[in-house]
Amino acid sequence: MEYLTIPGLAKPVSRLMKGTDYFKHDSYEIAAANMDAFLSIGGNAVDSAHIYCGGQSEEVLGRYMKERGNRDQIVILTKGAHHDRNGPRVTPEAIRHDLNVSFERLQTDFIDLYALHRDDPNVEVGPIVEALNEPIRAGTVGAIGVSNWTWRRIWEANEYAAANGLAGFTFSSPNLSLAKANEPFWAGCVSADEETCSWHEQTQLPLFSWSSQARGFFTGRFSPDVRDDADIVRVFYSDANWERLRRAEQLAREKGATTIQIALAYVLNQPFPTCALIGARSQEELRSCDEGSKIRLTREELAWLDLRMESA
Numbered sequence: 449m450e451y452l453t454i455p456g457l458a459k460p461v462s463r464l465m466k467g468t469d470y471f472k473h474d475s476y477e478i479a480a481a482n483m484d485a486f487l488s489i490g491g492n493a494v495d496s497a498h499i500y501c502g503g504q505s506e507e508v509l510g511r512y513m514k515e516r517g518n519r520d521q522i523v524i525l526t527k528g529a530h531h532d533r534n535g536p537r538v539t540p541e542a543i544r545h546d547l548n549v550s551f552e553r554l555q556t557d558f559i560d561l562y563a564l565h566r567d568d569p570n571v572e573v574g575p576i577v578e579a580l581n582e583p584i585r586a587g588t589v590g591a592i593g594v595s596n597w598t599w600r601r602i603w604e605a606n607e608y609a610a611a612n613g614l615a616g617f618t619f620s621s622p623n624l625s626l627a628k629a630n631e632p633f634w635a636g637c638v639s640a641d642e643e644t645c646s647w648h649e650q651t652q653l654p655l656f657s658w659s660s661q662a663r664g665f666f667t668g669r670f671s672p673d674v675r676d677d678a679d680i681v682r683v684f685y686s687d688a689n690w691e692r693l694r695r696a697e698q699l700a701r702e703k704g705a706t707t708i709q710i711a712l713a714y715v716l717n718q719p720f721p722t723c724a725l726i727g728a729r730s731q732e733e734l735r736s737c738d739e740g741s742k743i744r745l746t747r748e749e750l751a752w753l754d755l756r757m758e759s760a
Contacts, residue, residue: 493522514555
């Protein structure tokens with residue numbers, strides 16, 4: 449397993465991050481077994497959120513760490529200040545509320561990586577950065593970041609932080625995958641486009657990609673005439689993505705890998721630091737991700753996969 453170093457955080461962060469958006473109380477043993485298997489291959493970073501499964505994700509993770517006595521082995525990434533039915537709630541008050549609830553659910557007094565789950569461009573960045581620096585000063589949060597923010601808003605927030613002697617955002621978590629999204633999965637979601645990737649390469653700000661394997665688009669289950677998953681059809685069905693799939697299949701044959709492993713390698717071989725959030729729920733899927741994380745791709749291969757070159 450490879451790891452990243454995140455400014456402000458003492459622990460290294462595994463480049464594969466275990467998704468927990470399916471962790472529920474009634475399937476605790478499955479979640480615990482998945483966590484055990486993830487740790488056994490060297491993974492240590494776990495992604496959760498205040499809203500996942502109505503809070504059960506954080507509660508199950510907290511129970512798991514308490515029962516196993518392994519809190520010190522795990523890097524917790526959790527998120528807060530998601531919008532609700534009344535609209536955006538990216539405010540200092542919502543941040544403080546959600547963070548305190550997350551501490552209780554996770555049964556810990558320290559969260560390694562804390563991120564805002566959505567953005568509200570109508571809110572000034574200053575009060576947001578100020579609020580997120582409170583737990584850093586208190587020693588209860590290691591590093592702060594964002595999920596589904598544009599690079600321009602991140603840059604603006606970090607400029608404010610630098611000008612005021614505050615900690616800025618040290619990671620961003622948009623969607624990044626070989627298959628390019630036609631439109632957002634959910635309102636307010638951000639996918640990393642070419643401009644975003646160029647900015648990450650310039651700044652070397654780590655990117656934690658959700659839906660890093662395009663929600664199964666590269667598993668072989670989907671084809672232009674298979675249209676039983678409306679969300680996948682809406683978001684990923686396009687002529688360009690079918691060509692990316694074809695090229696991934698070709699490169700997989702050449703490298704003795706599977707197509708979905710090539711899709712994962714695409715994320716992990718970007719010219720800037722990346723982690724891939726994975727949804728592996730079985731030993732086979734976890735092993736596939738572990739093997740895929742070790743595949744090396746050249747910049748020419750990346751460009752060819754992404755249709756920016758005619759040959760690798």
